[in-house]
Amino acid sequence: MKGSPNIARIGALIGDPARAAMLTALMSGKALTASELAREAGVTIQTASSHLSKLQQGDLLHLRKQGRHKYFTLANDDVAHVLEGIMGLVAGNDMLKTRIGPRDMALRNARVCYNHLAGDKGIQLYRSLLGKGHLLLDEKQLGLSASGHDFTTGFGIDVEQLKAAKAPLCRECLDWSERRSHLAGSLGRAFLTHMEALGWLKRARDSRVIRFTISGEGAFDSAFGIE
Amino acid sequence: MKGSPNIARIGALIGDPARAAMLTALMSGKALTASELAREAGVTIQTASSHLSKLQQGDLLHLRKQGRHKYFTLANDDVAHVLEGIMGLVAGNDMLKTRIGPRDMALRNARVCYNHLAGDKGIQLYRSLLGKGHLLLDEKQLGLSASGHDFTTGFGIDVEQLKAAKAPLCRECLDWSERRSHLAGSLGRAFLTHMEALGWLKRARDSRVIRFTISGEGAFDSAFGIE
DNA sequence: TAAATGCTTCGTCTACGATCGAACCATGAA
DNA sequence: TTCATGGTTCGATCGTAGACGAAGCATTTA
Numbered sequence: 001m002k003g004s005p006n007i008a009r010i011g012a013l014i015g016d017p018a019r020a021a022m023l024t025a026l027m028s029g030k031a032l033t034a035s036e037l038a039r040e041a042g043v044t045i046q047t048a049s050s051h052l053s054k055l056q057q058g059d060l061l062h063l064r065k066q067g068r069h070k071y072f073t074l075a076n077d078d079v080a081h082v083l084e085g086i087m088g089l090v091a092g093n094d095m096l097k098t099r100i101g102p103r104d105m106a107l108r109n110a111r112v113c114y115n116h117l118a119g120d121k122g123i124q125l126y127r128s129l130l131g132k133g134h135l136l137l138d139e140k141q142l143g144l145s146a147s148g149h150d151f152t153t154g155f156g157i158d159v160e161q162l163k164a165a166k167a168p169l170c171r172e173c174l175d176w177s178e179r180r181s182h183l184a185g186s187l188g189r190a191f192l193t194h195m196e197a198l199g200w201l202k203r204a205r206d207s208r209v210i211r212f213t214i215s216g217e218g219a220f221d222s223a224f225g226i227e
Numbered sequence: 228m229k230g231s232p233n234i235a236r237i238g239a240l241i242g243d244p245a246r247a248a249m250l251t252a253l254m255s256g257k258a259l260t261a262s263e264l265a266r267e268a269g270v271t272i273q274t275a276s277s278h279l280s281k282l283q284q285g286d287l288l289h290l291r292k293q294g295r296h297k298y299f300t301l302a303n304d305d306v307a308h309v310l311e312g313i314m315g316l317v318a319g320n321d322m323l324k325t326r327i328g329p330r331d332m333a334l335r336n337a338r339v340c341y342n343h344l345a346g347d348k349g350i351q352l353y354r355s356l357l358g359k360g361h362l363l364l365d366e367k368q369l370g371l372s373a374s375g376h377d378f379t380t381g382f383g384i385d386v387e388q389l390k391a392a393k394a395p396l397c398r399e400c401l402d403w404s405e406r407r408s409h410l411a412g413s414l415g416r417a418f419l420t421h422m423e424a425l426g427w428l429k430r431a432r433d434s435r436v437i438r439f440t441i442s443g444e445g446a447f448d449s450a451f452g453i454e
Numbered sequence: 455t456a457a458a459t460g461c462t463t464c465g466t467c468t469a470c471g472a473t474c475g476a477a478c479c480a481t482g483a484a
Numbered sequence: 485t486t487c488a489t490g491g492t493t494c495g496a497t498c499g500t501a502g503a504c505g506a507a508g509c510a511t512t513t514a
Binding site: 243245270271273274277278294295296 | 471472473474475476480481482
């Protein structure tokens with residue numbers, strides 16, 4: 001109707017507790033089935049089904065049928081970005097009152113933000129790549145420089161394959177815990193999955209927490225020149 | 228309860244049509260009274276009062292009493308940032324279907340995003356400052372370089388005064404229309420208000436649209452080196 | 455085929471919240 | 485003081501959306 005986009009629709013989608021729980025669960029980046037999301041939200045499978053169809057209708061979720069399963073993920077990085085932003089709003093207010101527990105400390109140190117690395121570790125990575133000139137912020141968005149291309153392929157990531165896909169390669173994402181940017185986009189995802197493949201880190205089973213192994217932490221520091 | 232912040236609360240706040248209308252109205256950056264917001268949302272003043280107290284309770288709004296009036300603004304730049312992000316989500320989906328009209332074109336060209344310049348013009352400004360080394364993105368957040376300090380004061384902005392305030396000086400804000408960053412923070416606000424004072428541009432009465440004057444457009448281009 | 459699993463649809467119930475009329479405070483003007 | 489204006493609080497109404505039980509599809513396994 002008006003010139004501005006319809007905010008209320010999306011707000012209402014996020015505004016329901018059950019749906020919000022599902023969305024936060026999907027922030028892990030994993031594809032989850034309808035029944036898993038139902039458990040996560042603490043509702044029966046029928047109501048979950050209703051919620052999921054609404055979320056999908058609102059283009060917040062992406063669906064991938066596979067056999068008799070339905071795997072849901074967040075629709076794209078933008079959705080994740082908005083969700084992180086909202087978390088930042090609550091964090092700014094609540095965190096001051098609530099004493100941050102060990103679980104939150106782990107979240108702040110390293111967590112997954114829709115399949116890419118966030119938290120303190122994510123920012124270190126971003127800063128390193130930017131500082132060494134591997135990432136460029138010159139013109140539009142964020143770009144991978146020639147040296148960055150070499151570095152990344154040398155690290156073991158198939159950049160050409162990522163470039164072939166239609167999804168944006170680099171994107172920055174603002175962190176609610178640290179108030180700084182970290183690397184998102186398909187490249188950000190590739191970094192995380194590759195580090196996991198290298199055994200540097202492990203994802204916690206049912207949360208967004210990431211735990212680095214002892215050797216992985218050292219390898220991370222030396223690979224990216226963290227003092 | 229859980230480790231992650233409580234998203235649903237904020238989503239629900241944004242999710243009501245009346246409240247959403249108020250928030251989008253406040254994206255203009257102007258301070259609006261309760262009754263103005265009631266008109267904007269199309270509800271009576273009583274219900275508006277209820278909504279406003281909820282929004283304030285949720286730390287989305289900042290209140291400033293003045294005489295028998297109550298002036299509301301968005302609580303901070305982060306709130307504006309999140310709202311723009313949500314608009315971006317809807318824009319990505321709806322804008323493809325809906326043919327963009329002249330009103331939207333004006334919005335894309337130049338608009339106010341919580342008191343700083345957004346849209347195409349906002350990005351030009353940001354790119355220019357970054358390209359000339361006046362803004363630095365090295366380490367944490369965004370910073371004003373020495374040359375940027377000189378340039379800005381030369382432009383007629385009292386940077387020292389801004390630095391004295393507790394609000395962050397520079398911040399980047401992602402644009403939904405252009406998918407690029409522009410300058411937010413108190414410095415971004417200062418740029419907009421100063422340009423308005425110089426007569427370069429005029430804000431539309433009841434929208435977020437900004438119209439540059441003919442001379443203002445030329446002055447803008449030469450001041451920031453837009454070809 | 456039958457049985458089991460994953461998910462959807464239907465119908466009903468319930469509860470919360472948005473809305474407004476009316477009365478009530480508070481501030482500023484006459 | 486009295487009047488007008490800006491805003492809040494109370495109470496009642498009403499709608500809608502969320503919840504689940506039960507039945508219905510669909511797909512995979514036996």
